[in-house]
Amino acid sequence: MPGFIPFTANAFVLEEDDVDTDIIFPARFLLHTERQGLGRFAFRDRPALLDAYARAGKPPILLAGANFGCGSSREHAVWSLHGMGVAAIFAPSFGEIFRGNCANNGIVAGGMAAGTLARLQAMANAGHALSIDLAGQTVTCAAQAFPFTVPDSDREMLLAGWNTTTRILALHGKDIAAFETSQRATAPWLWTEEADA
Amino acid sequence: MTSHASPRTLYDRLWGAHTVVRGDAGKDLIYIDRHLLHEVSTPQSFELLRDNGLVVRRPATQLAVPDHAVPTAERGGTIRGELARKQVALLEANCAEFGIEYLALEGQQQGIVHVISPEQGFTMPGISLVCGDSHTATHGAFGALAFGIGASECGTVMATQTLWQARNRNLRVHYAGTLQPHVTTKDMILALIGKIGAGGGIGHAMEFSGEAVASASMEARMTLCNMGIEAGSRVALVAPDDTTFTWLEGRPRAPQGAMWEKAVMYWRTLRSDDDAVFDRIVEMDAGAIAPQVTFGTSPDQVMPVDGLVPAGPARALEYMGVEAGRPLVGLGVDYAFIGSCTNSRIEDLRAAAQVIRGRRIAQGVTAMVVPGSTATKQQAEAEGLDRLFEQAGFAWHHAGCSLCVAMNGDVVPEGKRSISTSNRNFEGRQGAGARTHLASPAMVAAAAIAGHIVDVRKEFL
Structure with missing residues (x-):
């Protein structure tokens, strides 16, 4: 995954609260087992929203309502947003699993105070472009700064473009092995299937 | 107490017992003891392993079962839908390649991940357990640190047995008093979600306490913890007690003999200290809770x-075809669904069956019972519940997620109204344009018989 590069683009305003992952990616498409090409299923049952998004020029930034991405853990929701070109989402709050999935796919999910977001939405609706600085956790729009937050560890990962999995193995392999040795002694019932290992 | 350690919550204890590395960027590296896999959220996780040339670190801690995409109306032949057939076959092939135990669709141990894992004793107090499914907090009913994760994280868990996770704040939900007859833990959790909102628990691990929780069965506690995510909490907990240990003892994958004794000794320490500090406490009066029904398209619209339908978001009321200021009682239903990881266990089926009492479902209602596991189905059949349901006009299905997520061919048609024991009333959840009211098993059975929403308490006057 490449590291995050600051960019400037227009934003699409999706004011509704509690937009769940069933709305983003309807369950009947979960039978697809690939990650690529899922953008065509995003918001499939919300044609009016898709029309508005197309009329807005399909911008890569979403300004969303509270609890965006609540509900199901389906990472397909994030893959489909990525597939439709979304690179950053700002909202007062997010479904936690969805937010973690965003970080794992290079999408910025920035928390923004409701009042700040409302002002930014008005600017975006007026056609102003947004510049996103992840390191500084700031959106700049029409020379005004709009602060947002991404949890420290997610921000580090997004900026560096790390592979979480291989990085854990490289940096913490010994820590994990030490934990396991200790747990085998203190909670042996969790290791009975691997007694001879 | 002679210990000078600062008082801790159950969540803090579980977290501490699984911390491999304390991170300096807001997250800790947490050890994962058990991982449940199903066909929908793992194809891409195995891809992650292949793309990076990784192996599964501890295959014995992983358990896979198909549940979401599987047909429930029939079983035994090939799956008719091509995509579903391929998806289930892919899970089996991936498990074979990486050495993970796969519970076959036709086998005795198959069922919904969150039903079969406790049944098997794969779920235990004190463990950390994850699954690519948001309802994983179900296992918190045993005092396990259990939470839902994404597909990428499933890959990370398989390769490393760990995850970087942010530690949550502590939320205690205290249910004082005891429930009225025909009110259940489903109603307790729906009432809570209504009170704190669909995002009210974000960033918090919930621990349920109080008389109404302590007196609840394991099945009822699982229902309670299952829906924590509908209030935004990934983690929901009940401290393990004798009810837990009695339920688990002798289950196939639970510790045996001396190991069991040793484990129980540890499990008895898994509770919040009396003087533990919670960041937030919500008090609920269990005795004042009436049977709950959702009226909108978010579980907090309940x-x-x-009562009367409150003023809610116009879009939700319009989608549901309900009017503010009017009762839900009397509203006609087209579909009645008893099933899902929330309410498909043996006690749920018994509670629904108790309402039927020789009657038939109303004309025009399509009603179905989908047991949560093949073992639950067999238990119910041994008790004669299948015949009772079928004589009443309910279809009796094989185990799976079915109409909770409506991706297996079971679907509510557009514009039709469903009353359902499942966990989400989202737009389109049971089919594009379908309208879903969430309620308890007894409430769903009563509505199926009446043909409209009724107050189940009046059934027993």
Whole structure:
């Protein structure tokens, strides 16, 4: 995954609260087992929203309502947003699993105070472009700064473009092995299937 | 107490017992003891392993079962839908390649991940357990640190047995008093979600306490913890006690003999200290809770069955075809679904069956019972519940997620109204344009018989 590069683009305003992952990616498409090409299923049952998004020029930034991405853990929701070109989402709050999935796919999910977001939405609706600085956790729009937050560890990962999995193995392999040795002694019932290992 | 350690919550204890590395960027590296896999959220996780040339670190801690995409109306032949057939076959092939135990669709141990894992004793107090499914907090009913994760994280868990996770704040939900007859833990959790909102628990691990929780069965506690995510909490917990240990003892994958004794000794320490500090406490009066029914398209749009529809988001009321200021009682239903990881266990089926009492479902209602596991189905059949349901006009299905997520061919048609024991009333959840009211098993059975929403308490006057 490449590291995050600051960019400037227009934003699409999706004011509704509690937009769940069933709305983003309807369950009947979960039978697809690939990650690529899922953008065509995003918001499939919300044609009016898709029309508005197309009329807005399909911008890569979403300004969303509270609890965006609540509900199901389906990472397909994030893959489909990525597939439709979304690179950053700002909202007062997010479904936690969805937010973690965003970080794992290079999408910025920035928390923004409701009042700040409302002002930014008005600017975006007026056609102003947004510049996103992840390191500084700031959106700049029409020379005004709009602060947002991404949890420290997610921000580090997004900026560096790390592979979480291989990085854990490289940096913490010994820590994990030490934990396991200790747990085998203190909670042996969790290791009975691997007694001879 | 002679210990000078600062008082801790159950969540803090579980977290501490699984911390491999304390991170300096807001997250800790947490050890994962058990991982449940199903066909929908793992194809891409195995791809992650292949792309990076990784192996599964501890295959014995992983358990896979198909549940979401599987047909429930029939079983035994090939799956008719091509995509579903391929998806289930892919899970089996991936498990074979990486050495993970796969519970076959036709086998005795198959069922919904969150039903079969406790049944098997794969779920235990004190463990950390994850699954690519948001309802994983179900296992918190045993005092396990259990939470839902994404597909990428499933890959990370398989390769490293760990995850970087942010530690949550502590939320205690205290249910004082005891429930009225025909009110259940489903109603307790719906009432809570209505009170704190669909995002009210974000960033918090919930621990349920109080008389109504302590007196609840394991099945009922699982229902309670299952829906924590509908209030935004990934983690929901009940401290393990004798009810837990009695339920688990002798299950196939639970510790045996001396190991069991040793484990129980540890499990008895898994509770919040009396003076533990919670970041937030919500008090609920269990005795005042009426049977709950959702009226909108988010689980927090919920009301007592004997109330009036409150003013809600116009879009939700319009989608549902309900009017503010009017009762839900009397509203006709087309579909009645008893099933899902929330309410498909043996006690749920018994509670629904108790309402039927020789009657038939109303004309025009399509009603179905989908047991949560093949073992639950067999238990119910041994008790004669299948015949009772079928004589009443319910279809009796094989185990799976079915109409909770409507991706297996079971679907509510557009514009039709469903009353359902499942966990989400989202737009389109049971089919594009379908309208879903969430309620308890007894409430769903009563509505199926009446043909409209009724107050189940009046069934027993």
